[in-house]
Each structure stands twice: as structure tokens, then as C-alpha cells.
Amino acid sequence: MKIAVIGTGYVGLVTGTCLAETGNNVICVDINEAKVQKMIDGEVPIYEPGLDVLFHRNIAQGRLSFTTDLALAVKEAQIIFMALPTPPGGDGAADLSYILGAAKDISKLVTTYKVIVNKSTVPVGTADKVQAVFKEHTTVEIDVVSNPEFLREGVAVDDFMKPDRVVIGTKSEKAQKLMAELYAPYVRQGNPIFFMDERSSELTKYAANSFLATKITFMNEIANLCEIVGADVDAVRKGIGSDDRIGKRFLFPGIGYGGSCFPKDVQALAIAADAHQYDFQILKAVMNVNEKQKTVLVDKLLKYYKGDIKGKHFALWGLAFKPETDDIREAPALYIIDELIKNGATVSAFDPEAMNNVKAILGDKISFAENQYDVLQNADALLIATEWSVFRNPDFEKMDSILTNKTIFDGRNLFDLQKMIDLGYYYNSVGRRLITE
Ligand SMILES: NC(=O)C1=CN([C@@H]2O[C@H](COP(=O)(O)OP(=O)(O)OC[C@H]3O[C@@H](n4cnc5c(N)ncnc54)[C@H](O)[C@@H]3O)[C@@H](O)[C@H]2O)C=CC1
Numbered sequence: 001m002k003i004a005v006i007g008t009g010y011v012g013l014v015t016g017t018c019l020a021e022t023g024n025n026v027i028c029v030d031i032n033e034a035k036v037q038k039m040i041d042g043e044v045p046i047y048e049p050g051l052d053v054l055f056h057r058n059i060a061q062g063r064l065s066f067t068t069d070l071a072l073a074v075k076e077a078q079i080i081f082m083a084l085p086t087p088p089g090g091d092g093a094a095d096l097s098y099i100l101g102a103a104k105d106i107s108k109l110v111t112t113y114k115v116i117v118n119k120s121t122v123p124v125g126t127a128d129k130v131q132a133v134f135k136e137h138t139t140v141e142i143d144v145v146s147n148p149e150f151l152r153e154g155v156a157v158d159d160f161m162k163p164d165r166v167v168i169g170t171k172s173e174k175a176q177k178l179m180a181e182l183y184a185p186y187v188r189q190g191n192p193i194f195f196m197d198e199r200s201s202e203l204t205k206y207a208a209n210s211f212l213a214t215k216i217t218f219m220n221e222i223a224n225l226c227e228i229v230g231a232d233v234d235a236v237r238k239g240i241g242s243d244d245r246i247g248k249r250f251l252f253p254g255i256g257y258g259g260s261c262f263p264k265d266v267q268a269l270a271i272a273a274d275a276h277q278y279d280f281q282i283l284k285a286v287m288n289v290n291e292k293q294k295t296v297l298v299d300k301l302l303k304y305y306k307g308d309i310k311g312k313h314f315a316l317w318g319l320a321f322k323p324e325t326d327d328i329r330e331a332p333a334l335y336i337i338d339e340l341i342k343n344g345a346t347v348s349a350f351d352p353e354a355m356n357n358v359k360a361i362l363g364d365k366i367s368f369a370e371n372q373y374d375v376l377q378n379a380d381a382l383l384i385a386t387e388w389s390v391f392r393n394p395d396f397e398k399m400d401s402i403l404t405n406k407t408i409f410d411g412r413n414l415f416d417l418q419k420m421i422d423l424g425y426y427y428n429s430v431g432r433r434l435i436t437e
Pocket residue numbers: 006007008009010011012029030031032035083084085086098101102119120121122149150151152153260261
């Protein structure tokens with residue numbers, strides 16, 4: 001099939017590349033000229049494991065191309081995907097200007113039947129709004145489909161190639177048939193495609209993200225309680241996770257959920273509910289708890305240093321909002337850095353992939369190191385904000401010689417408690433026994 005993808009961010013580029021991988025002809029459009037030029041020159045603009053191999057293969061075989069020319073992309077495409085930003089607007093609700101603006105631009109270019117697929121996360125009723133934009137500007141027949149994306153950054157290629165499910169919201173049989181054909185190669189193992197109406201499909205996406213954010217937040221509260229009552233959250237996590245009704249995944253406590261989606265989507269759903277005079281109380285509690293959880297590590301630190309960290313220097317492992325990505329949107333590490341600086345401390349950080357993105361926004365407010373050991377030089381303590389695999393089994397002998405204070409505040413519970421006692425560390429993690437000197 002001939003496909004156009006509008007927007008080449010984490011979702012658009014993965015979608016375009018993975019659709020090309022099953023033989024489709026995909027043209028990707030972006031308004032960011034520098035980014036498009038990079039891709040034309042053969043460079044993947046984001047760090048996403050496994051993407052580069054597929055990207056280069058499909059370009060080489062002529063199935064994947066990039067342009068800034070929307071007209072060129074729309075001309076031949078049977079299906080047009082919109083993978084555009086839906087950031088929080090001034091009032092916190094999803095800003096639909098990218099989607100509705102692109103819909104208007106596309107509507108002026110269509111001359112034959114097209115399926116317009118919305119992959120972005122959008123409030124209920126957006127498909128109707130997009131349909132209305134087309135009606136206003138063209139008489140050409142089009143169908144608008146809601147097809148939310150459930151991929152996770154860091155494993156995006158796998159998630160797209162083997163999705164747990166595909167959700168397609170449309171009342172059009174014609175569009176449904178085309179979408180079923182397009183997705184058939186991705187559901188060969190029997191994972192379902194759910195066809196539903198547009199509104200249910202749009203809400204499914206917000207419900208999924210909000211449920212997962214709630215699950216994490218629940219565990220963060222259990223972790224906080226564990227510390228108070230002297231229980232161990234790792235044991236509790238295993239104890240409840242083995243019940244199939246609860247499930248093992250997304251039960252890891254830490255320093256709050258971050259990323260470009262959970263924070264904005266939970267907020268957008270709560271605000272959308274408010275707009276319909278429905279007080280979505282759980283989501284409001286989730287947001288409040290998550291806000292506090294982001295500074296839990298700094299609170300521990302301040303307690304340890306009796307409220308005074310002025311002049312202290314801290315090493316930070318991890319900047320990305322999660323491992324295996326260079327994405328720092330709403331990364332808990334950024335909140336930690338902010339709090340440390342506000343309290344008069346200095347920070348040196350190391351992250352395997354996200355340092356350039358942080359440099360671009362923080363400049364020289366903090367310093368950066370070449371590796372996870374150099375960053376420990378002159379540090380009063382080490383803070384851990386992201387659970388990159390490379391941090392899980394460090395060379396403690398080497399660490400001991402640099403981090404002479406042997407003090408670690410770990411927001412991701414990387415190390416075994418007994419091991420840290422044996423190694424003689426002060427090791428303060430989340431929801432587990434506090435280790436004192
Ligand atoms: N990042 C993720 O893991 C996931 C994101 N989503 C949703 O997908 C949507 C996109 O998210 P991301 O890919 O993370 O965004 P992103 O910010 O990484 O990428 C958006 C891209 O769209 C481009 N763009 C903006 N306006 C344009 C226009 N008029 N024409 C062409 N290109 C334009 C930007 O230059 C940028 O490259 C959002 O609604 C998000 O909530 C859904 C699932 C996963």
C-alpha cells in the first residue's frame with residue numbers, strides 16, 4: 001500500500017519504518033527541515049533500539065523516504081497517518097492545533113479517496129472534529145480513523161511489530177477493510193485487532209495510559225508506606241504481582257512516572273472529564289502523588305544532610321525518563337537537578353544516551369562526565385535516576401576508590417540490600433529498609 005506519515009517523532013518514525021518493513025511504500029513528512037535533511041542523509045534522529053537497521057534497510061530498498069513537501073506525500077497515499085504532537089495547552093487539556101492544522105492542510109490537497117488515520121493521543125470527539133475540517137474544505141470522500149498507538153519508547157520497534165493489540169476506531173467498512181489489510185502482518189500470532197467506534201478508540205488510549213500511571217502510583221504509595229512501617233516493597237511487589245489479576249508488570253516503585261505521555265495524558269483525561277462535569281478523583285490523586293514522588297530522593301537527601309546541602313556536590317546516574325531512550329521529556333532527573341541546584345548544591349551527570357538533550361536545555365548549569373565512574377569524582381553522594389542496564393552491576397571496587405563517602409541514594413532500587421551492607425555503603429532506596437551508617 002502507499003502510505004504517508006505526517007510527523008516523524010518517536011511515533012511517526014517508528015510507524016513509518018515498521019510499515020515499510022512489511023512491504024508498504026512509505027513517505028514521511030515533517031516540518032522540521034533539519035530533521036528531514038538528517039534522515040535523507042541516512043541519520044536516525046532519535047535513539048530507539050533496533051530502529052536503525054530497519055530504517056537503513058527500507059531506505060536502501062526504496063520503500064521509505066522523507067520530505068518536507070506535504071503535497072508530494074498526500075498525492076499518491078491511500079492511507080495518511082497523523083503522528084503529531086498533542087501537548088498540554090494553556091489549560092492542561094490536549095492542544096489539537098497540530099492535528100486540526102495538518103487536517104486543514106491535507107484537506108486542501110486531496111483529490112481522491114483517502115483514509116486519514118490519527119495515531120496521536122487525542123481526546124474523545126477529535127475524529128469528528130477532523131472529519132468536520134475535511135467537510136469544510138473538500139468534497140472528496142475521506143474516512144477519518146482513530147488508531148491510537150501503544151508503543152513504549154525503548155522497545156518501540158518490538159511493540160509496533162508485535163503489538164499486544166491493535167485498536168481501530170471507525171464506522172466505515174471501507175476504511176476498516178484497508179486498515180485490517182495493513183495490520184494483518186503484525187497480528188499473525190493471533191494478537192487481536194479490535195474494531196470499535198471512534199470515540200471508544202480515542203478513550204481506550206487515555207484509559208490505558210491512565211490505568212498504567214495509576215498502577216505505578218499505587219506502588220509508589222505502597223513503597224512510601226513500606227518505609228514508614230518497616231516493610232520491604234520488593235517483597236510486597238512480588239507478593240501481589242504473582243496474582244494474575246494484578247500482574248507483575250508496572251509495579252516497580254521509583255521517583256514518579258515521567259516521559260512525554262503519562263503526565264500529559266493523565267492530566268488531559270482528568271481535564272476532559274471536568275469539561276463534562278465529571279470529577280475523575282482517582283486521576284487527580286494520581287497526579288498529586290506523582291508530583292510529590294518526583295522529589296522523594298531529594299527529600300531523603302535533605303533529611304540525611306539535616307536540611308543543608310549548600311556547597312555539596314552530587315553525582316547523578318541517569319537523565320533519560322527511562323532506560324533505552326534519549327528522551328528527557330518530564331524526566332524525574334530534571335526535577336532532581338532543579339531541586340539540588342535550588343538548595344545550593346552542584347551536580348555532575350552521566351547518561352549513556354540523553355546527555356546531549358540535557359546539555360541543550362541546561363547548558364552549563366550542571367557538568368557532564370564521559371562515563372559512570374568519572375562522574376563520581378569529588379561527589380559527596382551518588383544519586384540514581386534511571387535504571388540503565390549498565391548501572392546494574394558496576395565495578396564496586398572502582399567505585400569505592402572514587403566515591404569515598406560510599407553514599408548512594410537510589411531512585412530505582414538497583415542493588416541488593418545485603419550486598420550494599422556487606423560493601424559498607426550507606427544505601428537509601430525507595431520503599432526498602434533504610435540503611436544507616
Ligand atoms: N512518544 C511515545 O512513546 C508515544 C506517543 N504517542 C502520541 O503520539 C503523538 C506524537 O508523539 P511523539 O512521536 O512522541 O511526538 P514528537 O514530538 O516526538 O514528534 C512529533 C513530530 O511532528 C512534527 N510536526 C509538527 N507539526 C508538524 C506538521 N504540521 N507537519 C509535519 N510534521 C509536524 C515535529 O517536527 C516532530 O518531528 C502524541 O500525541 C503522543 O501522545 C503515543 C504513543 C507513544
